[in-house]
Amino acid sequence: MTGTAGYTENYDVIVIGAGHAGCEAALSCARLGLSTLALTMSVDQVAFMPCNPHIGGSSKGHLVREIDALGGEMGKNIDKTFLQSRMLNTSKGPAVHSLRAQADKLAYSMEMRRVLESQEHLTLKQAEVTALLTEEMTDGRRRVTGVRLDTGISFGARAVIICTGTYGQSRCLCGEAISETGPNGSQRSVPFTDSLRELGIALRRFKTGTPARMDGRTVDYSRMSMQPGDVPVIPFSYSTDPASVQKEQVPCYLTYTNEETHRILRDNLHRSPLYAGVIEGVGPRYCPSIEDKVVKFPDHDRHQVFVEPEGAYTNEVYIDGMSSSMPEDVQIAMYRTVPGLEHARIVKHAYAIEYDCLCPGQLTPLLEIRNVEGLYAAGQFNGSSGYEEAAAQGLYAGVNAAMKLLCKPPLTIDRSEGYIGVLVDDLVMRENEEPYRMMTSRAEYRLLLRQDNADLRLREKGYEAGLISEEQILALREKMRAIDAEKKRLSRVMIGATPQVQAFMEKQGSAPLKTGMSLAELLTRPELSYEQLAPLDPDRQPLSDEVIRQVEIDLRYAGYIERQERQVAQFKKAEARRIPADIDYDLVKSLRIEARQKLSKYRPENIGQASRLAGVTPADIAVLMVYLESGKQ
Numbered sequence: 001m002t003g004t005a006g007y008t009e010n011y012d013v014i015v016i017g018a019g020h021a022g023c024e025a026a027l028s029c030a031r032l033g034l035s036t037l038a039l040t041m042s043v044d045q046v047a048f049m050p051c052n053p054h055i056g057g058s059s060k061g062h063l064v065r066e067i068d069a070l071g072g073e074m075g076k077n078i079d080k081t082f083l084q085s086r087m088l089n090t091s092k093g094p095a096v097h098s099l100r101a102q103a104d105k106l107a108y109s110m111e112m113r114r115v116l117e118s119q120e121h122l123t124l125k126q127a128e129v130t131a132l133l134t135e136e137m138t139d140g141r142r143r144v145t146g147v148r149l150d151t152g153i154s155f156g157a158r159a160v161i162i163c164t165g166t167y168g169q170s171r172c173l174c175g176e177a178i179s180e181t182g183p184n185g186s187q188r189s190v191p192f193t194d195s196l197r198e199l200g201i202a203l204r205r206f207k208t209g210t211p212a213r214m215d216g217r218t219v220d221y222s223r224m225s226m227q228p229g230d231v232p233v234i235p236f237s238y239s240t241d242p243a244s245v246q247k248e249q250v251p252c253y254l255t256y257t258n259e260e261t262h263r264i265l266r267d268n269l270h271r272s273p274l275y276a277g278v279i280e281g282v283g284p285r286y287c288p289s290i291e292d293k294v295v296k297f298p299d300h301d302r303h304q305v306f307v308e309p310e311g312a313y314t315n316e317v318y319i320d321g322m323s324s325s326m327p328e329d330v331q332i333a334m335y336r337t338v339p340g341l342e343h344a345r346i347v348k349h350a351y352a353i354e355y356d357c358l359c360p361g362q363l364t365p366l367l368e369i370r371n372v373e374g375l376y377a378a379g380q381f382n383g384s385s386g387y388e389e390a391a392a393q394g395l396y397a398g399v400n401a402a403m404k405l406l407c408k409p410p411l412t413i414d415r416s417e418g419y420i421g422v423l424v425d426d427l428v429m430r431e432n433e434e435p436y437r438m439m440t441s442r443a444e445y446r447l448l449l450r451q452d453n454a455d456l457r458l459r460e461k462g463y464e465a466g467l468i469s470e471e472q473i474l475a476l477r478e479k480m481r482a483i484d485a486e487k488k489r490l491s492r493v494m495i496g497a498t499p500q501v502q503a504f505m506e507k508q509g510s511a512p513l514k515t516g517m518s519l520a521e522l523l524t525r526p527e528l529s530y531e532q533l534a535p536l537d538p539d540r541q542p543l544s545d546e547v548i549r550q551v552e553i554d555l556r557y558a559g560y561i562e563r564q565e566r567q568v569a570q571f572k573k574a575e576a577r578r579i580p581a582d583i584d585y586d587l588v589k590s591l592r593i594e595a596r597q598k599l600s601k602y603r604p605e606n607i608g609q610a611s612r613l614a615g616v617t618p619a620d621i622a623v624l625m626v627y628l629e630s631g632k633q
Contacts, residue, residue, distance in 0.1 A: 007146055007156035011037045012405055013398075014147055014155060016129050016192070017163035018046045020387045021379030021394030023112055024072050025161045028398035030122035031071070032466050034405060037155060038116060039147070041167070041187050043126045047077070047112035049387065050166075050183035051210045052318055053105035053310055056236065058088055059440045060388040061098035062419045065454035067388075068237045070411075070420075071467025072395045073115060074388070075236035081107040083250040083309055084229040094553050095446045099236055102252060104311040127151070130191035132160065132199065134372060142199065143373040150191070159401040161376040163394055166208065168193040168356035168381065173273045174349055175327025183210075183353055193356040200371060202359035206435050208385055209289050209323040209352040212331055214344040216315040219307060223340040224253035227306070238455050239472070250309050253340070256302040257322070261337040262294045268330045269295070273352065289352070290322045290334070305338055316347050325352035357383050361601045363428045366410050367397040370603070376401050382427050385435035392420045393427075399465050411465050414575060416445050416568040418458055429602055429609050444571075445564050447557065452549055456480060482543060483550045490555065491520040495536050508532055523555045574608035579628070581605070588627045595620035 011034075015026040018040035026038040040046065055078040056064050068075035082101035089096045116124050128150040134142040146156040170188040172179045182188040193203060229249035235242055272291050288296065293303050306320035319341070324331060328349045335341050358381055362369055367382070369375045378397040379390035399411045413421035422443045427436060440446050449457070459476045462468035495501055497513040505512050510527050519537055522528055530548050534540065543551075554561065581603070585596045594615045604610040611621050 008153045009037075010146075010156035011035045011123075012157065013037070013159045013161065013401055014039065014157040015161045015163055015398070016147065017165055017167070017379070018043070018116070018124065019163060019165045019379060019390060020047055020074065021165070021381075021390040021397075022161075022163035023047050023116060024067065024074065024391045024394035025163055025376075025378055025398035025401075026116065026122055026124075027073055027119055028071070028395050028467060029161075029402045030119050032399070032402040032406065033121060034402050036122045037157070038122065038124050039127050039129055039149075040124070041126065041128050041182075041189065043113065043124060045109065045186060046116060046124070047109050048183075049103065049105050049108065051208070052308065052320055053103040053108065054100060054308070055082075055103055055108075055387060056098060056100040057388075058096065058098045058100075059419065059438045059442075060386060061088070061100060061236075062440075062449065062451040062454065063388040063392045063423070063438060064099070064236050065451045066418050066420050066458055067391055067395055068239075069454040069458040070395060070399075070462035070465070072391065073112070074391045076239065077108060077112050077115070078103055079235045079237050079240040079245055081111050082245070083312065084252060085233045085245070085249065086227075086230050087234060093447075094450050094452060094557075096440045098440075098451055099234060101236065102250070102308055104313070106311050106313050128187070128189060128192075131195040132192075132372075132375070134199065137373060141371050141373060144375045157374075158405055159374045159376065161378060161394075161397050161401055162381050163377075163379045163390075164189060164192065165380045165390070166353055166355040168203070170353055170355040172351045172353050173325050174351045175271055175273065175325070175330065177327070178273075179351075184348075201369065202362065203356045204359050204383075205354055206357050206380075206383065207352055207354045208380075208435060209325055210350060211290075211319040211321070211323040212335060212346045212350040213310060213316045213318055213348040214307075214335070214341065215347050216309070216317040218344045219253075219317060220340045220342065221253055221307075224255040224307060227252040227254055238459075250312070252309070253307040255305045255307065255338055255340050257290070257305060257334075257338055258302055261290075261334050262301075264330065264334045264337065265291050265294045265326070268326060271327050271330060273325050289324050291324060291326060307340070319350075322350070323352075324350040326350070355380070357381050360427075360431045364603075365412070365424065365428050365605060365609075366400040366404075367393060367424065367428075368400070368404075374401075374404075380435070383432055383436055384423070384427060385437050389423055389436070389438050392423055396420060396424060399467070403465065409464075411461060413458070413461065414571075415443070416448070416571050417461075418454070419443055419449055420458075422449075425609070425612070429604065429612050431614055445568055447560055448564050448568065450553070452546075452553070456550070479544075479547060482547045483554070486543060486547065486551045487520065487554060489540075490523065490551070491518050493519045493537060493539075495519060495522065501536065504535060520555050523552060524558070526556070571608060574611060575606050577607040577625075577628075579604055579606055579610065579624075588624060590623045591620055592617070599624075 013029040013036045015022050015038045018038050030036040064075050078101050081104045084102040088098045129147045130150050131148040133146040144160045148154045167182045167189045170182045233245045235245045308318045310316040376397040378393035403410045415421045463473040494516050496516045502512045530552050585599045598613045598615045
C-alpha cells in the first residue's frame with residue numbers, strides 16, 4: 001500500500017535492528033496493539049549471539065526474570081532452546097543466586113524469529129536503514145517521522161527505536177588484519193550513524209571482543225573438569241512448565257591458562273591492536289581480553305577457561321575466558337598451551353570489534369533521546385554490553401514508546417524496584433566510560449531485588465502496561481496470598497521444648513530449645529529448612545516450591561529485609577522531590593560550576609537522580625534544595 005507524505009508505508013513504530021533489544025522492543029509494541037515494523041540487515045540473524053551463546057548468569061539472570069515478569073520473551077525462548085542450565089552462586093545468599101543457561105545458538109535465533117513472524121501487528125523486513133527522517137517542532141527540537149532505506153524508499157512512523165547493537169560503523173580486528181564488517185563477518189552499517197551525527201546526536205567508539213571457536217572433535221576433554229547442568233532444571237520463565245525443561249543436558253568443561261600461555265601473550269603484545277594503539281574504542285572492564293588479563297593481573301599464574309557448546313547442530317565449542325585481538329598465529333600458539341586444547345583446531349578466530357554508540361547525557365529516564373521527539377534507543381547502542389542488558393532496555397523502550405503513543409502513563413521502574421531500574425538509571429544518569437555491564441554490586445537493595453521474586457515485584461507493572469494477561473495476574477495474586485497466609489500460620493504454630501522436640505533438634509544439628517518457639521522463629525536457624533520442619537508441623541497443607549521458597553527467605557532474612565525496606569523509604573523520599581523540567585541552573589546561586597554543568601546536561605527529574613550524578617556533591621544538593629523550597633523556581 002502507499003502511505004501519506006511520500007512514504008511507502010506508515011507504521012506506529014519502527015524498530016531498527018532485530019537483536020535482543022530489537023526483538024523485545026518490537027514484540028512489546030506489537031503486543032500492545034501498535035503496527036510495528038522491525039528492520040534488520042539479515043532476517044537470518046534475528047536474536048543472533050555473536051559472543052557466548054548463553055542467557056543469564058550473575059545479575060544477568062535477574063534481568064531475564066524481570067523481563068519475563070513484565071511480559072517479555074527472552075526467558076520463554078531460552079527455556080525452549082537451552083543445552084545446559086545451572087544456578088550460580090548457590091553457596092552464597094539468595095540475593096546473588098542467578099540462573100544461567102547455555103543456548104543452542106541456531107535454535108535460539110530460529111525460535112525467536114518464529115515468534116516475531118507469528119506476532120500480530122508485527123512485520124519483519126530485511127533492509128538497511130540509512131537515515132532517520134525528522135521534522136522541526138515549534139520549540140526548535142526535531143520530531144522523528146520515519147526512516148529511509150538503502151533502496152531509496154521510506155517508511156513513516158510516529159516513533160522509532162534504535163537497536164543497532166555493535167553494527168554502527170563497526171570494524172573487526174585480528175592483529176594486523178582489520179575487516180570493515182559487523183560481528184562474525186556480517187554486514188555493517190555506515191550511513192545510518194552518519195545521519196545521527198547530522199541530527200546533532202553525539203556518538204563515541206566502544207569495543208568488545210570474542211574468543212575463538214574450536215572444532216569440538218579436536219578437544220581433549222579428559223584433561224578438563226566437567227561442569228554438568230543442574231538436576232532438576234529451574235526454568236527462567238514463570239509461564240514455563242517445570243516438567244517441560246527436565247531433559248538430558250550437554251556438559252561444559254573447565255580448564256586453565258598457564259605461565260606458558262602468558263609468556264606467549266607478553267612476547268607478542270606489540271602485535272596486539274589493543275596495545276599498539278590501533279583500537280580507538282574503550283573496552284569492557286569486567287569482560288577483558290586474555291592479553292588484558294595478563295597485563296593487568298601479572299600476579300595471577302592462571303585464568304579460568306570454560307569450553308562450552310555452540311549448539312546441538314554443530315561441533316563448534318566456545319572458548320569462554322580467552323577473547324583476544326591477537327594475530328591468528330599468536331592465537332593458535334596460545335590456545336594450544338591450554339590443557340585439553342593442545343591439538344584443537346580453530347574454526348573461527350578471535351577478534352575485537354569497534355562500533356559507534358551513544359554518548360551519555362542524551363537519554364531521558366524512559367530511554368527517549370532528548371533532542372528528537374519520538375526517537376528511542378536501547379541495547380549496546382546506549383553503551384551497555386550483554387544480551388540481557390540489551391533485551392531489558394528493548395522492552396523498556398518499546399513499552400514506553402507505546403505508552404506515549406497510546407496516551408497512557410509510562411512504565412517506570414526505579415532502583416528500588418528492579419535491576420532494570422538500576423540499569424536504566426545508570427545508563428541515563430552516569431558517565432559510563434566503558435561498556436556497561438550489570439552486576440549485583442550495582443544494586444543497593446539487592447536483597448529485595450532477588451531473581452526468585454521478580455514476579456512479585458514487577459508482574460503488576462506488566463499487567464498495568466498491558467503485557468500480562470488477566471489469568472497471569474490472578475495466578476500471581478493467589479501466589480502472594482498463599483505466601484502471606486503461610487507466613488502468618490507459621491508464626492502462630494508454637495513448638496514446645498519437649499523431649500521429642502529436643503531429640504529432633506539434636507538430630508538436625510540444631511541447638512535445643514530453651515523455651516517454646518514458633519515455626520517461623522525456627523526457620524531463622526540456617527541449619528533448618530521448611531522441609532526439615534515437616535515432622536513438627538503435621539497440619540501443613542501442600543504448597544508449591546515457589547511459595548515455600550518465598551516463605552523461607554522472607555522469614556529467614558526478615559531483619560535484613562526490614563532494614564533494606566527502611567533504606568528504600570528514604571530513597572523514595574528523594575525520588576519524590578521533583579525538579580521542574582524547565583529549571584535554569586544558572587540562576588541557582590552558590591552551585592559550583594561543575595555541578596551546574598552536570599545538572600544542565602543530564603536534566604535529572606528529581607533530587608535522587610541529581611544526587612547520583614558524578615560531580616554533584618551533597619553540598620550542591622543542599623543548595624539546590626534550598627533554591628527549590630524558596631519558591632524562586
